[in-house]
Amino acid sequence: MNQRPGNQLFDAYFTARDMREVFCDQGRVQAMLDFEAALARAEARVGLIPQTAVASIERACLAEHYDFAALGEAIATAGNSAIPLVKALGKQIAKNDAEAERYVHLGTTSQDVMDTGLVLQLRRALELIEADLAQLGETLATQAWRYVATPLAGRTWLQHATPVTLGMKIAGWLGAVTRSRQRLQELKPRLLVLQFGGASGTLAALGEQAMPIAEALAAELQLSLPDQPWHTQRDRLVEFGAVLGLIAGSLGKLGRDISLLMQTEAGEVFEPSAPGKGGSSTMPHKRNPVGAAVLIGAATRVPGLLSTMFSAMPQEHERSLGLWHAEWETLPEICCLVSGSLRQALLVADGLEVDADRMTRNLDLTQGLVLAEAVSIVLAQRVGRDTAHHLLEQCCKRAVAEQRHLRAVLGDEPQVTAELSDAELDRLLDPAHYLGQAHTWVERAVAEHFALIA
Numbered sequence: 539m540n541q542r543p544g545n546q547l548f549d550a551y552f553t554a555r556d557m558r559e560v561f562c563d564q565g566r567v568q569a570m571l572d573f574e575a576a577l578a579r580a581e582a583r584v585g586l587i588p589q590t591a592v593a594s595i596e597r598a599c600l601a602e603h604y605d606f607a608a609l610g611e612a613i614a615t616a617g618n619s620a621i622p623l624v625k626a627l628g629k630q631i632a633k634n635d636a637e638a639e640r641y642v643h644l645g646t647t648s649q650d651v652m653d654t655g656l657v658l659q660l661r662r663a664l665e666l667i668e669a670d671l672a673q674l675g676e677t678l679a680t681q682a683w684r685y686v687a688t689p690l691a692g693r694t695w696l697q698h699a700t701p702v703t704l705g706m707k708i709a710g711w712l713g714a715v716t717r718s719r720q721r722l723q724e725l726k727p728r729l730l731v732l733q734f735g736g737a738s739g740t741l742a743a744l745g746e747q748a749m750p751i752a753e754a755l756a757a758e759l760q761l762s763l764p765d766q767p768w769h770t771q772r773d774r775l776v777e778f779g780a781v782l783g784l785i786a787g788s789l790g791k792l793g794r795d796i797s798l799l800m801q802t803e804a805g806e807v808f809e810p811s812a813p814g815k816g817g818s819s820t821m822p823h824k825r826n827p828v829g830a831a832v833l834i835g836a837a838t839r840v841p842g843l844l845s846t847m848f849s850a851m852p853q854e855h856e857r858s859l860g861l862w863h864a865e866w867e868t869l870p871e872i873c874c875l876v877s878g879s880l881r882q883a884l885l886v887a888d889g890l891e892v893d894a895d896r897m898t899r900n901l902d903l904t905q906g907l908v909l910a911e912a913v914s915i916v917l918a919q920r921v922g923r924d925t926a927h928h929l930l931e932q933c934c935k936r937a938v939a940e941q942r943h944l945r946a947v948l949g950d951e952p953q954v955t956a957e958l959s960d961a962e963l964d965r966l967l968d969p970a971h972y973l974g975q976a977h978t979w980v981e982r983a984v985a986e987h988f989a990l991i992a
Contacts, residue, residue: 552832554670557877560662561870563606569655570623571599573759577646580754586747587641594638598630618863620648645736645744645751649769649857653733656869657761660778661730663873664722670880671719671785672991677887678712679984681705686980689969690806690897691908693798698908701901701969704807704892706976707795709983711887714788716987721781729778732756735767738856770853772865779869782876783844789879790837793830796886800827806897810889829882836879843872901969906944910934912972913948913963920957929953 549558559565578595581587604626612622624643632639643651686705691698734752735741741748756763768774799807809829846868850861901908910930918926933954937947945967948954958966965971 552835552878553874554666554877554881557663557666557874560659560666561874563610564601565659566619566655567604567606567609567623568601569658570620570651571601571627572658573651573654574624574627574643575599576758577643577755578641580751580758581641581644583754584747584750586744586751587644591635591638591641594631594635595642597634598627603630618648618652619866620651624648624651645741645748646734647737649862650734650736650767652866653769654759654761656775657730657733658759659870660775660873663877664726664729666877667782667785667873667880668719668722670877670884671715671722674880674884674887675712675715675719675987675990677884678708678715679987681887681890682708682712682980682984685892686977687970687973688892688894688897689901689973691901691903696798698901698904700908700911701972703973703976703980704897705980706973709980711788711792711795712983712987714791716983716990718781718785718788719990721784725777725781727762729774730761731764731768731774732759732761733767733769735769739767739769741767769856770858770862772847772851772853772862775865775869776847776851779844779847779872782872783840786836786840786872786876786879789833789876789883792883792886793827793833793837793879797827797830797834800825800830804896804900806893806900808891808893809886810891829886832882833879833886836875840872840875843868843875847872898969905937905942906967907934907937909967909969909972910944912966913944913954913958916962916966917954917957921953 549555575596578587578592582589582592604623609619609622609626612625613619616622628639628642631642682705684705685708686703688704689701690704690707692700692702732752732755734755736743736748741752744751752763796807796809798804800809808825809827811825846864850858850864850868853861910933914926914930917929920926921929929951933944933947933951936942937944940947945963948958948963948967949960954963
């Protein structure tokens with residue numbers, strides 16, 4: 539069976555299909571052709587080219603008319619994708635309207651076509667990412683409330699600390715998602731702008747009609763007109779890439795937490811199960827965190843790609859050699875990785891399987907030691923901080939050495955029972971009574987999520 543060559547084996551795992559369609563060959567070519575069609579309409583609107591030429595140019599601005607393999611071969615010689623595409627566009631127009639061919643690509647330059655085409659692609663990518671982030675936020679908000687009072691061991695330095703709640707942990711993931719959504723909203727006015735400067739950024743070829751055409755072109759494409767062309771000022775694209783890097787990292791944190799909670803020794807929270815999901819080629823019992831692996835993988839890969847974007851910022855003069863080229867595949871790949879990570883995060887968050895009983899049992903693995911702080915805080919108010927701390931430290935050591943529950947050791951310690959009753963000790967060693975502001979943190983994270991929607 540003959541198949542088109544390409545790297546497709548891992549795409550379904552690491553990339554969302556609709557994001558890959560944005561940045562596939564057809565998506566790239568169509569975005570550039572959309573620029574050329576809009577340019578013709580804008581130039582006709584201000585009278586630079588005849589209105590009669592527009593329809594012929596527009597009819598040729600469909601990606602389906604072009605041989606992507608031939609364009610790829612031509613790019614290797616031309617040095618960018620716009621040069622061979624514009625040539626092919628001219629030939630396509632000339633087949634039916636030789637007069638209209640004279641007016642294609644008038645007054646612009648290859649980078650205008652490619653950068654604005656990229657911005658059009660990024661606008662669609664933004665829509666996809668924002669939609670998935672909003673859905674993920676909604677799911678996490680629901681899950682945070684569902685488990686707002688479900689205690690589990692807090693873990694610091696990978697060791698049991700004091701109790702938290704699963705809802706509080708999920709609220710942490712939710713807060714990061716909300717902040718990423720805010721950042722994307724804030725950067726839109728800087729990112730979704732026209733690139734239109736001509737040969738060296740002056741639009742000299744268009745004379746006095748330059749600004750009217752620029753304004754009309756921006757309107758045609760529904761983009762903002764920036765203060766000036768940004769051919770070698772790449773902060774707009776890098777800012778977007780950086781925010782995507784933050785999203786990837788935040789999702790990686792979610793994936794890391796899930797994978798640790800799924801460990802056999804913890805067994806508290808699991809990705810949703812499905813036939814064939816997370817199995818092993820040799821071990822029938824395995825249930826691997828395959829969704830979390832994508833989240834962690836993307837969080838690992840994106841920073842390296844982002845470093846390329848940052849490294850490509852000091853571009854030379856009015857058109858860069860090599861540094862601009864380094865961006866062409868890099869930013870689209872970041873978008874694709876983040877899209878795949880988001881889709882996996884949605885699956886994981888929506889279908890979380892929680893073993894609350896296992897959480898309770900794990901909280902007692904240290905036989906009450908995770909609540910030593912709770913006892914120490916109350917006791918300090920009665921006998922002083924240093925005395926209380928030293929006393930609890932000794933009781934903890936005795937509990938470990940004698941393999942006894944801390945409650946039993948404290949009940950045998952006269953210095954403790956002289957200050958704390960049995961009822962007080964029972965309450966202090968109940969994880970449900972030492973959750974602090976966990977409920978408040980969930981409430982605040984969910985409120986911030988809904989405030990963004992409003």
